[in-house]
Amino acid sequence: xxxxxxxxxxxxxxxxxxxxxxxxxxxxxxxxxxxxxxxxxxxxxxxxxxxxxxxxxxxxxxxxxxxxxxxxxxxxxxxxxxxxxxxxxxxxxxxxxxxxxxxxxxxxxxxxxxxxxxxxxxxxxxxxxxxxxxxxxxxxxxxxxxxxxxxxxxxxxxxxxxxxxxxxxxxxxxxxxxxxxxxxxxxxxxxxxxxxxxxxxxxxxxxxxxxxxxxxxxxxxxxxxxxxxxxxxxxxxxxxxxxxxxxxxxxxxxxxxxxxxxxxxxxxxxxxxxxxxxxxxxxxxxxxxxxxxxxxxxxxxx
Amino acid sequence: xxxxxxxxxxxxxxxxxxxxxxxxxxxxxxxxxxxxxxxxxxxxxxxxxxxxxxxxxxxxxxxxxxxxxxxxxxxxxxxxxxxxxxxxxxxxxxxxxxxxxxxxxxxxxxxxxxxxxxxxxxxxxxxxxxxxxxxxxxxxxxxxxxxxxxxxxxxxxxxxxxxxxxxxxxxxxxxxxxxxxxxxxxxxxxxxxxxxxxxxxxxxxxxxxxxxxxxxxxxxxxxxxxxxxxxxxxxxxxxxxxxxxxxxxxxxxxxxxxxxxxxxxxxxxxxxxxxxxxxxxxxxxxxxxxxxxxxxxxxxxx
DNA sequence: CTAGAGGCACAACCAACGGTTGTGGCTCGC
DNA sequence: GCGAGCCACAACCGTTGGTTGTGCCTCTAG
Numbered sequence: 001x002x003x004x005x006x007x008x009x010x011x012x013x014x015x016x017x018x019x020x021x022x023x024x025x026x027x028x029x030x031x032x033x034x035x036x037x038x039x040x041x042x043x044x045x046x047x048x049x050x051x052x053x054x055x056x057x058x059x060x061x062x063x064x065x066x067x068x069x070x071x072x073x074x075x076x077x078x079x080x081x082x083x084x085x086x087x088x089x090x091x092x093x094x095x096x097x098x099x100x101x102x103x104x105x106x107x108x109x110x111x112x113x114x115x116x117x118x119x120x121x122x123x124x125x126x127x128x129x130x131x132x133x134x135x136x137x138x139x140x141x142x143x144x145x146x147x148x149x150x151x152x153x154x155x156x157x158x159x160x161x162x163x164x165x166x167x168x169x170x171x172x173x174x175x176x177x178x179x180x181x182x183x184x185x186x187x188x189x190x191x192x193x194x195x196x197x198x199x200x201x202x203x204x205x206x207x208x209x210x211x212x213x214x215x216x217x218x219x220x221x222x223x224x225x226x227x228x229x230x231x232x233x234x235x236x237x238x239x240x241x242x243x244x245x246x247x248x249x250x251x252x253x254x255x256x257x258x259x260x261x262x263x264x265x266x267x268x269x270x271x272x273x274x275x276x277x278x279x280x281x282x283x284x285x286x287x288x289x290x291x292x293x294x295x296x297x298x299x300x301x302x
Numbered sequence: 303x304x305x306x307x308x309x310x311x312x313x314x315x316x317x318x319x320x321x322x323x324x325x326x327x328x329x330x331x332x333x334x335x336x337x338x339x340x341x342x343x344x345x346x347x348x349x350x351x352x353x354x355x356x357x358x359x360x361x362x363x364x365x366x367x368x369x370x371x372x373x374x375x376x377x378x379x380x381x382x383x384x385x386x387x388x389x390x391x392x393x394x395x396x397x398x399x400x401x402x403x404x405x406x407x408x409x410x411x412x413x414x415x416x417x418x419x420x421x422x423x424x425x426x427x428x429x430x431x432x433x434x435x436x437x438x439x440x441x442x443x444x445x446x447x448x449x450x451x452x453x454x455x456x457x458x459x460x461x462x463x464x465x466x467x468x469x470x471x472x473x474x475x476x477x478x479x480x481x482x483x484x485x486x487x488x489x490x491x492x493x494x495x496x497x498x499x500x501x502x503x504x505x506x507x508x509x510x511x512x513x514x515x516x517x518x519x520x521x522x523x524x525x526x527x528x529x530x531x532x533x534x535x536x537x538x539x540x541x542x543x544x545x546x547x548x549x550x551x552x553x554x555x556x557x558x559x560x561x562x563x564x565x566x567x568x569x570x571x572x573x574x575x576x577x578x579x580x581x582x583x584x585x586x587x588x589x590x591x592x593x594x595x596x597x598x599x600x601x602x603x604x
Numbered sequence: 605c606t607a608g609a610g611g612c613a614c615a616a617c618c619a620a621c622g623g624t625t626g627t628g629g630c631t632c633g634c
Numbered sequence: 635g636c637g638a639g640c641c642a643c644a645a646c647c648g649t650t651g652g653t654t655g656t657g658c659c660t661c662t663a664g
Contacts, residue, residue, distance in 0.1 A: 012639095012640070012641090013640075013641065014639080014640060014641085022623075022624090023623080023624065023625080024640075024641070024642095025623085025624075025625085025626095025641090025642080025643090026622075026623055026624080027641095028641065028642060028643095029622070029623080029642095030622085032642085033621095033622090038376065038379050038380065039380075039381065040379045040380075040381060042379075045640085045641060045642085046630090046631075046632095046640085046641090047629095047630050047631035047632065047639075047640060047641075048631075048632070048639080048640075049639090049640070049641090050640090050641080054387070054389075054416055054418065054428065054433045054434060055379045055433075057414075057416040057417065058378050058379055058384070058385070058387050058414040058416055059375060059378055059379045061414075062371065062374055062375035062378050063375060065371050065375070066368070066371045066372055066375055069364065069367050069368045069371050070368055072364055073361060073364030073365060073367070073368055074340065076360050076361055076364050077340050077342045077344075077357045077360055077361045078340065078341075078342070079341065079342060082360070083360070085356070085360050087356075112359075112360040112363075114356055114359040114360055115359065116356065126356065131356040131357075132356060314610095314611070314612090315611075315612065316610080316611060316612085324652075324653090325652080325653065325654080326611075326612070326613095327612085327613080327614090327652085327653075327654085327655095328651075328652055328653080329612095330612060330613060330614095331613095331651070331652080332651085334613085335650095335651085347611085347612060347613085348611085348612090348659090348660075349610075349611060349612080349658095349659055349660035349661065350610085350611075350660075350661075351610095351611070351612090352611090352612080
C-alpha cells in the first residue's frame with residue numbers, strides 16, 4: 001500500500017523505488033500484486049512513467065487513509081510516544097462520558113480509553129507502572145503513594161432507576177430518607193471494593209436496604225428485572241449511560257436533599273511527561289453541584 | 303491484524319485458528335510477529351487461553367479500524383460492488399461543492415470523487431464504459447448517446463475576480479455590458495473544449511474581450527497576477543473555491559442583469575443499477591436563480 | 605494426589621513469497 | 635535514427651510464513 005501511494009505521488013516507479021530504497025522491479029512487482037489482488041488496474045504504464053487509472057484515483061485516498069490509520073495504530077502502543085491512555089472502570093459511567101466530551105473538544109489529541117478490570121489498588125499500580133497514563137477512582141487523597149497525584153474531577157450524583165409499577169415511579173425527585181422503605185438492588189459489587197464500601201456506608205448513613213449480593217447476570221438482565229418489578233430499584237450515576245427498549249418504561253429519578261454523590265478523582269503519575277495529560281487535567285474541572293450533597297468518609301485502602 | 307482481532311474476540315488462539323482456517327501454531331506465530339514488530343506484549347497467555355494486556359486493549363480498536371478501512375478500500379475498486387464514483391472536472395468548482403454537500407447529507411453512502419482529466423466526450427465515454435458512475439458537464443440533452451441520461455443540476459452564475467487596483471474593484475455588482483471595456487483573462491481553456499466554446503459564445507454575445515490563450519502557469523499564478531494588476535480580471539463560478547492570502551485583497555463581484563450562467567448536467571448511464579446513484583440524482587435538484595440569466599446555445603459535440 | 609484434557613510455545617521442515625540482477629521492448633526527444 | 639529513460643519479464647535465491655510434531659503448564663475431575 002505504501003508502495004502504491006509512493007508510486008502515485010512520484011508518477012513513476014523508478015523514483016518511488018528510490019524513495020523506498022528498493023529496485024524499480026520490486027515496485028513493479030508490488031503494484032502488480034496489488035492490482036492482481038484487487039483484480040483491477042491501478043496505473044496506466046507508459047514510457048514516461050505511470051499515471052493513475054480511474055480505479056487508481058478512487059483507490060488512492062483509501063490507501064492514504066489506511067496508512068494514516070496504520071500509523072496511528074502503531075503510535076497507540078509504541079513505547080515512548082504512545083497516545084494518552086486512560087483507564088475507566090466502565091464505559092457506561094461518568095468518567096467515560098467526561099472523556100468522550102474531552103475527545104470532542106480536542107479531536108487532535110489521540111486518546112485511548114481502556115478498561116483494566118481491576119480495583120482502585122490495581123489501577124493505581126498500573127498508573128505507577130506506566131501501563132496507563134491516568135485512571136478515575138474515588139480516593140482519599142492523603143494516603144496515595146508519593147509519585148501519584150489526584151484531583152477531584154467529578155462528584156457524581158445518583159438517580160433511582162425504577163420500573164413503571166414501582167411506588168416511586170411517578171416521583172419527580174426522592175430523598176435518601178424516602179428510600180429507606182424500599183429495596184435497592186446493586187448486584188456485582190465485590191466485597192471490599194470501593195463501590196461496595198461506598199454503598200454500605202451510604203446504607204448505614206440513611207438506614208437503607210442496599211443489596212450488594214445476588215447472582216450477576218449483567219446489566220441488561222438487571223434492567224429487565226427492574227422493569228418488571230414493583231419493588232426492585234437500583235441506583236445509577238447521573239452521567240451514566242444505560243439503554244433499554246422504550247416499552248420497558250424505566251424512569252430515572254434524581255435523589256436529593258441531600259444528594260449522595262460519588263467522588264471521582266483523576267489519578268496520574270506526578271512525573272508523567274505527556275503534554276496531553278496536562279490538557280486533560282485542565283479540561284476536567286470539577287463542577288460542584290449547587291445543592292446539598294452527602295459524601296462518604298472514604299476509609300478504604302487509599 | 304485480522305488474526306490479532308480474531309484472537310482478541312475469541313479469547314484463545316485455538317478458536318481463532320479455527321475461524322481463520324489455519325493452525326493454532328500459525329496464530330501464535332502471527333501474534334508473536336506482530337508483538338515483535340510493535341515491541342509490545344499484546345496478550346497475556348495462560349493455560350485457559352489468552353487475555354488482552356493494557357497495550358492490547360489500546361491497540362484493539364485501532365486494529366478494528368484498520369480492517370474497516372481496508373475493507374472500504376477494497377470495496378472502492380472491487381468490480382461489481384464498488385462505491386459510487388463521480389467525475390468532476392476540477393475539485394475547485396461547483397459540482398465538487400455539490401458532491402461535498404451530498405456527502406455531508408448522506409455520510410453512509412460511500413462516494414469516490416475522481417478527476418478524469420478529459421473533455422465532455424471522454425467523460426461521457428467513461429460513463430458509457432462504466433469506469434465512472436456519473437459526471438458533470440454542460441450538454442445539449444438532445445444529442446446524447448442512447449444509453450446515457452442527463453439532468454440539469456446546477457446553473458452556475460459567474461463572479462468577476464479582480465485585484466484591489468482594478469477599476470471595478472469597489473463595485474457591488476457588474477453587468478456583462480460593463481465588462482466590455484475590460485480585459486478578461488482565462489488561460490488554459492483548450493480550443494474546442496466546452497469551456498472555450500462557452501466563453502467564446504459569451505464574449506460574442508456581449509462584445510467582451512475574453513482572452514483564452516496565453517501561457518498556463520496554474521491557478522495560483524493566475525490569482526497572483528490578477529491581484530497585482532489594475533486591468534486584468536477573470537471569471538469564476540459562484541460556488542467555486544479559490545483560496546488566496548488575505549493581503550492580496552482580491553474581490554469577487556457578482557455579474558448580473560443578465561447573469562451568464564454555466565449549465566451543468568449530471569450525466570449517467572440509464573441502466574446503472576447503483577441505488578446510491580438514484581439518491582444522488584434526487585439530492586441534486588436544480589435551483590434556478592430568481593434573476594435574469596444568459597444561457598449559451600451549446601452547439602458543441604453534444 | 606494423580607491423570608487427563610485443553611491450550612500455548614518451540615522445533616524442524618518446506619513451499620512460496622518477495623526481493624535481487626540482468627535484459628528486452630517501448631516511446632519520446634534531440 | 636539513435637540514445638535516454640522507464641517499465642515488464644525471467645532467472646535466481648534468501649527469508650518468510652505456513653505445516654506437523656512435541657513438550658510444558660495449569661486447571662479439573664476422579
